[in-house]
Structures are given as structure tokens and as C-alpha cells.
Amino acid sequence: MFFAQLVANSVIAGALYTLITLGFNLIYGATKFTNMAHGAVAAMGAYGVFFATREGWGLPLSIVAGVLVAGIVGVITDRLVFSPLRKKKARASVFVIASLGIFALLQSILSITFGAQFWPLLPPGTGRVFDIAGASVTEVQLWILGSAVAASGILFILLKFTIFGKVIRALSDDEEVAKMLGINTDRMIGVIFFLGSMLAGLAGILSGFDTGVQPTMGLFLLLEGAVSSIVGGIGSLVGGILGAFLLGFVENFGIWFIASQWKGAIAFGLLTIFLIFRPRGIMGKD
Amino acid sequence: MSYLLHLATFFGIYAILGVSLNLLIGYTGLVWIAHAATFAVGAYAGALFATKLALNFFLAMLLAMLVAGILGSLTGWIFSRLGGDYYMLASVSWNYIVVSVLINWESLTNGPLGISGIPKPSLGELSFAEPTKFFLLTLVLLGIVYAAARFITNSSFGRVIKAIREDEQAAKVFGYNTLMYKVAISGMGAAMAGIAGVLLASYIGFVDPSSFDVMESIFILAIVVVGGFANIRGSLVGALALVLLPELLRFAGFPAEIAAHVRLGLYGLALILFMLYRPQGIIGEYKF
């Protein structure tokens, strides 16, 4: 039964990382830079729910509001910062440093507005606890798993079978060609930021439901998402999902064998190993 | 007035960090977001040599530079083969691993309790315990680091690393082993950051892992960004501006519980605005 519990813990961690990494990869595919602000956008989503529930909104409405907040913040970062940088044809490093700046700014805005403390997002005792094959799993965790599956499915269908998806794929393959085909790439990237940031917001909200919210939560989410996406092959959605679950399992089973205080370091150990031996990740193209 | 001296000492320490990080980011194009980790390695190595082995400060400093330099070369060797984004993320993860090791390798680092009782520098009869003298020592070391960085960047070696920054493939075509150059500059930058670490450890007399997180790396990055890429003097200006900024906030009467967050927000805003409007920094020559 401990084995079952570890599997359950790993799967749920993997599902949460999936949500983050999907948005991260979507944005990376279109813009070709590592958006360090992605985690802070996730935190914005979680705080959107925190604020809305405090104001007495119902849970479903609050979640919609939180997801939208994250999406809008993502678009704003693109419009105000990344889009002008694209027009200047700045180097990738400039994008990355600017995104680090956005990350710091958003985190400080959250701290100033809501305080630096940690708060649970759900009142205590919300949701049932299920016993699945000897493992205890909470209702929220099932929601995380369900959301990850649903988000992956919808995104997959969207990219594979719609015109919109073809446009995004054309953009990811070659921005110049996409431009020649008459696509307004700048506006498309804005839409992608909206989608990817909404996914991040959802991840932030669910993570907040599972444990709680804190302004610093974004960095952790971003790093786990970034590690998943590199391990899976950066820019590859399927790879990202594989990477997320691999990371979930390695983290949770890893500390079965070594002292658990190393949990934080395991993700980065895995990343370093991949960077050295297979930098293009599981599914990555050369 | 002695508070000014204290700030000036901090300025010296952060100027060393800024100059050494500029060698990596500004001159070689390696976006290293783990300078706090290198800083930590220097501080801990210095602290351990000075307390556990009771070595003289200057000997401890040389050894700490060696440790930081070797580790810096090693991470440079592993990570700098990776492309820009990967390198940057790898460096962030390296920062985490180092802090995690400092927290968890308790038999060596004393874990979260940190190491206290780190002695002040002395050379024979001459003690640098007094704040003025400590500051002068910091200034001398900053001068040495500054001169070394100028020498490195003006040498033929400096021209090669700048060529790597501009176009690594082209540098390879001209027959340069670019990896070795990146390893070398990573080692040198790390050794210099090691000096800053030892100075901090000795100045405060105490080190603990909490001072060296990713936020600290972002802070050091902001020094380089504000001062200007590929401009050694710029990093001095950046260090001065960013070390004084929190004091301005403090004296401007922001309540302490808000000031820390405002500070972080201003660093973030500075990174964004400089990237957007003045990527060469205040006095930088090079547009990144």
C-alpha cells in the first residue's frame, strides 16, 4: 500500500507539472525563449481566486475569474514587454532577463497587495478523501488529474484538427514563413500567451487548492514546469507531459531511497543529468 | 557616519560580484543566474578554512578562490556547451542545488544553523577588524579584481570571448576551442566571486544558506544590467546604485514590511525597463 501511495503522489505531482509545462511549451514554441514570468502568472491566477472567494464569490465563478486574470496578465506582459522586444529583434537573453524582471515585479505586487504569508485557498475540511487501491487521494487531487487530462486533450485536438492549431504550428516551425503566409504573427503570439497563461493560472489555482497560496509559489511552479519541459524536449507538448510525469515519479520515488530533505534538489539533479547526456530531452528534435 | 562605511563595504563586495558576473554575461554572453551560489561557495569555503582549519584569512581566501574557481570551471564545462536558454535554466537549477547542499550537508556546513565566529582578517600584527581598515581592504581587493578584469577583457583572450558572444560558430571556424575559453572565463569569474564571498563571511562573521537564494542571483544580475553589459566600470555604478537603493527606501520612510517588497519590485522594474529602453545599461557600450 505504500507503493500505491507513492504512485498516487507521483501521478498527482506529474499532473500538476503537466499543466504548467503545457503553457510553458506553448509559449516557448511561438516565441523561442524561456519565459521566467510563467510561474508568477500562475501565482496571479491563484491569487485571483483567493481575492474572489474572499469577496464572497462562489467557487466556480472564482475559478473562472482566476483563470481569466492569469490569461489577461499573460497578454499584458506580452503586449507591454515582449512584443516591443520582438519588434526590436532583441536577443533571446534580453527576453529572458526581461521575463525575470516581470517575475520579480509580479511577485512583489502580490506581496504588497496580499502580504507575504501563506494561506490555504480552501476552507479546512473541504472535499472528501478517497481510498484507491490502498492509497489516500483527495478530491482536489482528482480535480488536478482530471484538469491535466482535459487540458492536454483539448490542446491536442485544438492543435491537430483546427485551423487555429495549424496557424500555431506554422508559427512554431518558422515565424518568417508564417508571416509570409499572411499570418499576423504578433497578434497570434498574443493569443498564445493568453492560452498558455490561462493554463498556468489553472495550475496555480489547483496547486493553491491542494496546499495553499503564497507570493513565492510561482518560482517553484515555474522551475518544476521548466524542468519537465526540458526533460521532455523543450517545445514538444507530448514530451512535456512525459517529462512532467517522469519528474513526478523520480521526485517521489527518489526520496524513498534517499533522505527526503533532498526532494528539492532531485528535480535539478534530473535536469542536470538530462542536460549533460540528452540536452534535447526525451522527444526533442535536433 | 560609520553606517556609510558599512554601506561602502557592501558596495565593494557587490561591485566585485558585479564585475565578475559581467565577465560571464556581458563579455562572453553566458547568462549565469547562479552568481549567488558561487558567492556562497566562496563564503562557505572561506568560513570553513578560517574556522575549522584556523587558517589565516588571506590563505583561506586564496583557497576559497581556488575552490570556487574549480567549481566554476566545472559547471562552466558542463553547462556552457548548452544553448542560451538551457544554460540559463541550468544555472538557476545549479543555484538550487548549491543551496540545498548547504542546508543538508550538515556535517560540513552545519546546515541551516550556519557557521558563526568567522574571524576578521589579520596579517601578522596588522588586524583589519576595525571597520575602516576592513573597508580599505575591501577597496584594495576590489581594485585588484577591477584591474584583473580590465586586463582580461583588453587582452587577446578578451577579444576571443567577445567573438564567442557575437558568433560562436565563427569563432570555432577560426580555430578557437571555444569551450575551453568559456571554461576559463567561468573559472576566473567564479574565483573573483569567491573573494566577495570570503569578504562577506569575514565581515559579518556569520554565514547561513538563506542569504544565497535565486533572488540574490537576480539582484546581482540587476547590478550588471543597470551598470551595462560588457562595461566593467558600469558594474561599479550598478553596484553603487543598487546597494544604495534600499537605503533610500529606508530613509524615505517606507515601513519595513513593505520596503522589502518594493525593493524587489523595483529590481524587477529596472530589469524590464533597461531591457526595453536601454539594454546597454547606464554607461554600457554594448547593446546585448
Added chain:
Amino acid sequence: MNSSSRIVLGIVIIVAVIAGVFAFSQSPSTSNNVPATKNEPIKLGFIGPLTGDGAALGQNARAATEIAVAEVNAAGGIKGRPLEVIYEDGKCTGKEASNAANKLINADNVPVILGGLCSGETNSFAAAAEQAKRVVLSFCSSAPSITQAGDYIFRDYPSDLFQGSFAAKYVYETLGKKKVGIVYVKSDWGSGIKQVFSEEFSKLGGKIVAEEGYDQAARDLRTQLTKIKAAKPDLVYFLGYTEGSTVGLKQAAELKLGVPILGADGWDDPKLFANAGAAAEGVMYTVVSAPLSDAFKAKMKEKTGSEEVLACSPGAYDGVKILAQILASVGTDSTAIKDALYQVNYVGGVSAARVAFDKNGDPVEANYVVKIVKDGKATEVK
């Protein structure tokens, strides 16, 4: 000469002037004999986490300090001079606290620093304060290392050594549990108590079946708790701060740990029980026995708007009261204050029945009680 050279030259000149002034004024201000002006306030420093980890403790202690200062000033101040406290944010990290202490010592020239709150804060500036001959009175630092921190370094909060061994005896003798699993936060406080507890508990004949640490920032303790559960302990000793413990207790309940849980003074925070809800029902924790008076509780409620009197606040309040007495009798010379502190025998406070310091500046007595959580409220176990 271009503009960048001019800027650099400017900096060099400024720095050189500062250096010059100090190199030739070989009189470091190790003493603080400012001539006492009538009605000029007497300034003390305060260092604690006002943001970040431990900010709840820090803000609460600040409120207690403000209450004490207001009471002293309402009663006429110190021989007519008002008492004033300068609050600095140590952020529970060594570097920030050291920076803050340097400002308090050199810019504000305070004779006494109240704090730091976290042991890491106090440790970081103890040496500097000792060198500048300024008194440090920490109201919450519990790391054993502070005992030896220096002659000018005091605390009115007991060392972890006491709490760890008290808990070990309580678990083994009173509760009769022989197999314990420990979950602890990797911090000076958590690791410190864990170490003492393990040693004492093993000495008594008990067995530590599992020890799992977690990062202070970690908010998912499921794997640690799963590991603990697999080791089949009779009791779980859980050393955590409010944040990590809120999720930790919930997750322990979800994983159906099914054994009693004992915590330590970090849990003395009503926010924890409110946020953890049913998951916190029945847990116990050890805490310094603080004889909080109703008057003090009422004032805290008025000040902070909540019932919360957190673990560090009584010490801060008593600290101000003790210092006010001393300042009134010996003045603001820090060495005289230090000497007077060793003679203190303060009764009727809210942090302990009697506050007195031993030769190391530690409290001479440490009394703990065990509290148990029932219906979301902690009550003392008799």
C-alpha cells in the same frame, strides 16, 4: 574625458573621501555616551522578520513591543524621556539582519537591540554587537549556539536544549510511547530541537524509527509522511512552522497516519488550527509556559484585532519592561545596562514567572507546558 569616466571618477573620489575621513579618525564609536538631553527620546533597536518567513511572529512581537513602549511612555517614560523603538526587518536571514544591526549600531547609535527573533538573525550580528559593546536582548532566538554568543548577548527565551529534552521525557515517560517518527523543518530551530530530542529520547531507551526533514519553503510533505507512516511509529514528533505545518497536518490526516502527533512552540499560532481545521484536532505541542495576563491579552487584541498572542510576543513585551527599569536606574551606557541585566530578577511578567539571566545571558529557568487542540482551540494538558 567621456561621461562614463567622469562617473567612475566621481565614485572614486566619494569613496576616497569617506575612506580618508575614517582612516584618520581612529576613534571607532564603541561607546555611546551621547549627552543626555532633556526630553530627547531614548532609542532602542528592534530586529525581527517583518516580511517573509516568520513575519507573523515578527509582526505580533512588534505589536507587543509597541504596547510595552506605550505603557512605559504613558507612565512618564524614562525619567521624563520617552522611549522610542526603531523597527528593522531582519527577514529571518543572516545577511539582512546583519545589515539592519549595522544600521542600528552605527547610524542610530542605539545602546540595546531587541532581537533578533530568528536565531539566524541573532547569530549574524552577535559578534558585531559584542565588538561595538551593544547589548542584544533576543526575545525568541532559541538556538543553543546563542548561549556562547558573547557577554553582551542575552535572551529571555529558553534554548532549544530545554524544549527538546522536555519533549523527549514527556513522550517517553508521560505518554509512554517508545517508537517515534520525526518530521522536521530544516531550519536552525527545527534541526536544533530534533537533534536534542533524538539524543535524549534514545538515552531514555526509546527508538527513533524515522527522521524526515523538509525545506522551509516546502508545501507538500506527502512523501515524507508516507515514509514516516511506513516506519510504524507510536507517535509522530512534528517540528514545523505555521505554513508548512498547515499543509503537513492536513496531509497527515489525508494519509490516515493514525498516531498521536506532538509539535513544538512553532505551533503556538491560532492561525494554524483555524487553517488546518479538523486535521489539527487532538494534536499536542510543547510551549514555554507563559503566564499571560488578561490585561496583556486584551491589549494585544485591541492592537492586532485578533486573539493571537504568538510565541515570541511575551518575551518582547517583558524585554521592553525590563530594559525600561534598567534604563531608568543606570542610564543609557550599554556596558552599565549589560551589568544590570545580569542582576535582573523580574517577576510579574507575561513571558515567565521570573526572568533572570545566568552567566551566559540565558534564562535561568525554562518551564514548558503541553497544549492539546480541541475544537480549534489549544488548551493546556493538566
